[in-house]
Amino acid sequence: MLLETVSVIGGGAWGTALAQAAAMAGRSVSLVARDAAQVNEINTSHTNARYLGSQELHHNITASTEAGPADIIILAVPAQASRAALGAIPPDLLVGKPVILSAKGLETGTLDRQSEILFDMAPEAIPFVLSGPSFAADVAAGRPTAVTLAGDDATQTSALALALAGPSFRPYAADDRIGVEVAGALKNVYALACGAVEGADLGASARSALIARAYAEMARMVTAMGGSATTLTGLAGLGDLTLTCTSVQSRNYQFGMALGRGQTVEEIIAGGAKLAEGVATTPVADALAKSLGVDAPLVHAVEAVLSGNADIATVVAGLMSRPLKRED
Numbered sequence: 296m297l298l299e300t301v302s303v304i305g306g307g308a309w310g311t312a313l314a315q316a317a318a319m320a321g322r323s324v325s326l327v328a329r330d331a332a333q334v335n336e337i338n339t340s341h342t343n344a345r346y347l348g349s350q351e352l353h354h355n356i357t358a359s360t361e362a363g364p365a366d367i368i369i370l371a372v373p374a375q376a377s378r379a380a381l382g383a384i385p386p387d388l389l390v391g392k393p394v395i396l397s398a399k400g401l402e403t404g405t406l407d408r409q410s411e412i413l414f415d416m417a418p419e420a421i422p423f424v425l426s427g428p429s430f431a432a433d434v435a436a437g438r439p440t441a442v443t444l445a446g447d448d449a450t451q452t453s454a455l456a457l458a459l460a461g462p463s464f465r466p467y468a469a470d471d472r473i474g475v476e477v478a479g480a481l482k483n484v485y486a487l488a489c490g491a492v493e494g495a496d497l498g499a500s501a502r503s504a505l506i507a508r509a510y511a512e513m514a515r516m517v518t519a520m521g522g523s524a525t526t527l528t529g530l531a532g533l534g535d536l537t538l539t540c541t542s543v544q545s546r547n548y549q550f551g552m553a554l555g556r557g558q559t560v561e562e563i564i565a566g567g568a569k570l571a572e573g574v575a576t577t578p579v580a581d582a583l584a585k586s587l588g589v590d591a592p593l594v595h596a597v598e599a600v601l602s603g604n605a606d607i608a609t610v611v612a613g614l615m616s617r618p619l620k621r622e623d
């Protein structure tokens with residue numbers, strides 16, 4: 296597999312950061328954004344101010360409004376936009392190519408994981424999933440970051456990890472694609488909950504209890520969806536869960552803080568909230584849990600708050616008064 300050129304679809308924070316990582320790894324990178332002014336800024340000023348402030352971008356990154364041929368395609372748009380973004384790529388560019396899915400979310404309506412969307416849209420592409428504790432600003436600035444890159448063929452996955460690895464970006468190869476993408480999607484749901492705990496001033500003990508019980512719940516969900524609970528011991532599980540559930544840098548955590556302070560979803564969005572993938576993923580995860588018969592009280596609690604069916608105090612009281620059980 297030739298792995299020299301990279302096309303990153305999505306000129307937001309994460310797409311730009313992954314373009315930067317690939318460029319620092321020595322790849323020649325095309326960053327595809329839909330806004331011509333943004334493309335011009337990246338090509339002339341080597342910045343993407345709207346998403347990454349004054350961070351200087353590597354000179355191996357060229358921006359474009361249209362995808363061209365590349366050895367590696369990285370999809371980095373919000374989970375709900377992945378289907379449309381894939382549909383906008385000329386199909387022949389995807390045939391037989393590794394497509395790295397980097398969005399962390401489940402699709403509304405279909406309940407699909409990112410790689411299920413790829414199978415629908417480009418069945419002849421080769422799916423990989425990238426996830427783990429990695430804020431775009433950190434990756435773009437060259438701060439040390441480690442992620443999981445999961446694919447179905449171990450040799451191909453290791454080759455791809457090598458092609459993207461740089462002095463500050465360390466992808467670990469893995470084979471549990473489903474576990475990695477479910478973990479990446481669910482941690483955003485729990486980050487909303489942990490942010491709400493902080494916003495409602497429920498204390499650090501409550502937040503840590505929530506993280507631990509979220510981990511157990513995530514293990515039940517991952518297993519029911521065909522992944523391996525062992526994956527959760529790694530970067531895409533424990534690593535990202537702890538990052539997103541404890542950091543005010545996380546947009547999901549910030550959104551949760553606003554919920555905890557008593558704002559409604561509509562008010563938070565009207566106030567200019569950044570992308571918080573957990574908001575769309577929560578009802579999907581709740582529906583999946585119900586259809587698979589998975590006990591997921593935390594997902595259900597977040598869904599109740601987001602949908603306006605219960606306030607934080609009510610869901611906390613409900614969680615705390617569940618019948619006592621053995622820890623599993």
Ligand SMILES: NC(=O)C1=CN([C@@H]2O[C@H](COP(=O)(O)OP(=O)(O)OC[C@H]3O[C@@H](n4cnc5c(N)ncnc54)[C@H](OP(=O)(O)O)[C@@H]3O)[C@@H](O)[C@H]2O)C=CC1
Nearest residue numbers: 306307308309310372373374376379380398399430431570
């Ligand atoms: N930011 C981070 O630290 C990390 C993010 N991720 C994941 O990456 C994914 C993308 O997040 P992020 O980059 O941060 O989000 P941003 O909001 O920063 O950027 C989203 C980008 O997607 C583009 N976009 C939106 N809809 C479409 C569409 N229909 N077709 C083409 N492009 C579209 C936007 O274009 P426009 O600017 O024109 O609106 C923008 O360039 C999410 O799933 C997130 O969870 C994963 C790890 C880290």
Ligand SMILES: O=C(CO)COP(=O)(O)O
Nearest residue numbers: 427428429430545546547
């Ligand atoms: O996934 C992320 C870090 O790993 C980014 O989290 P947020 O989308 O909550 O900012």
